[in-house]
Amino acid sequence: MSSPVSASPSASPALPAPAADKQPPAADRVYQHIKQGVLDRSYEGGTLLTEGELAAAVGVSRTPVREALLRLEVEGLIRLYPKKGALVLPVSAQEIRDVVETRRLVETHAARKAVPAPPQLLARLAELLAQQRDQAAAGDLTGAAVTDRCFHAEIVRHGGNEILSRLYDQLRDRQLRMGVAVMHAHPERVTRNIGEHEEILAALRDGDAEAAVAVVDRHVGRVLQLARGEAR
Known part of the structure; x- marks a missing residue:
C-alpha cells in the first residue's frame, strides 16, 4: 500500500484571490461629486443643494452627505442652512x-x-x-x-x-x-x-x-x- 503523498516543504501555500477594488467611502464620493460640481460650475454660486438630491445623485444615504457638506463648509465652498440645504457660495x-x-x-x-x-x-x-x-x-x-x-x-x-x-x-x-x-x-x-x-x-x-x-x-x-x- 502506498503511503500518502506529502506536500513538498518548499511549496508555497495558495494565495487568496486579490480582493476586488473597493470604492472610496461614501462620504468621500459625495465630497468629490459636490466639489467637482462647484469647481466646474455644474453647481454655480447661489445654487441651493439638498441632502436628498445629493444622496440620489451619488447613490448613498443622507448620513455621508451630511459629513461631506460639513467638510465643504469648512473649506468655504458652501454654507449650510439647517432643514433647507447647502448654498454654494459665489466667489466674492x-x-x-x-x-x-x-x-x-x-x-x-x-x-x-x-x-x-x-x-x-x-x-x-x-x-x-x-x-x-x-x-x-x-x-x-x-x-x-x-x-x-x-x-x-x-x-x-x-x-x-x-x-x-x-x-x-x-x-x-x-x-x-x-x-x-x-x-x-x-x-x-x-x-x-x-x-x-x-x-x-x-x-x-x-x-x-x-x-x-x-x-x-x-x-x-x-x-x-x-x-x-x-x-x-
Missing part, C-alpha cells in the same frame, strides 16, 4: 483680490528663483502649453483652465521653496473655480492666456528673470481686472 470680490494678491507674491518670487530654468521645467511647460492650445481649439474651456493652473504650479514648484509651494497648493481649488469662471465669461481670453504663457516660457528659456517676473505679474493681475470688468 474680496476673495478674488486676496487670491490674486497671494498669487502675485508667490508667483513673481518663484519666477525669479526659477532662473536659470532647468531643462525638465522648460520641457514640462512646453508640454502644458501644447496641451492648452489643443484644449482651446477643442473648446474645452474648463480643461484649459485646469492646464493654466498646472502651468503656473510647475514654476512655483521649481522656485525651490517648499513652504511657498505648499501655500500655493492651498489656493488650488479657489484658483480653478475663478479660472473656470473667467474662461466661460471671457472665452476669448484663453487665446491671450496662451500668448502670455508663451512669453513666460520664452523669458525662462532666455534666462531673463526680470522679464519673466514682469509677464507673470501682468498675467496674474489681469484676473483681477477681468473680474472688475476693467479688461479683456
Whole structure:
C-alpha cells in the first residue's frame, strides 16, 4: 500500500484571490461629486443643494452627505442652512483680490528663483502649453483652465521653496473655480492666456528673470481686472 503523498516543504501555500477594488467611502464620493460640481460650475454660486438630491445623485444615504457638506463648509465652498440645504457660495470680490494678491507674491518670487530654468521645467511647460492650445481649439474651456493652473504650479514648484509651494497648493481649488469662471465669461481670453504663457516660457528659456517676473505679474493681475470688468 502506498503511503500518502506529502506536500513538498518548499511549496508555497495558495494565495487568496486579490480582493476586488473597493470604492472610496461614501462620504468621500459625495465630497468629490459636490466639489467637482462647484469647481466646474455644474453647481454655480447661489445654487441651493439638498441632502436628498445629493444622496440620489451619488447613490448613498443622507448620513455621508451630511459629513461631506460639513467638510465643504469648512473649506468655504458652501454654507449650510439647517432643514433647507447647502448654498454654494459665489466667489466674492474680496476673495478674488486676496487670491490674486497671494498669487502675485508667490508667483513673481518663484519666477525669479526659477532662473536659470532647468531643462525638465522648460520641457514640462512646453508640454502644458501644447496641451492648452489643443484644449482651446477643442473648446474645452474648463480643461484649459485646469492646464493654466498646472502651468503656473510647475514654476512655483521649481522656485525651490517648499513652504511657498505648499501655500500655493492651498489656493488650488479657489484658483480653478475663478479660472473656470473667467474662461466661460471671457472665452476669448484663453487665446491671450496662451500668448502670455508663451512669453513666460520664452523669458525662462532666455534666462531673463526680470522679464519673466514682469509677464507673470501682468498675467496674474489681469484676473483681477477681468473680474472688475476693467479688461479683456
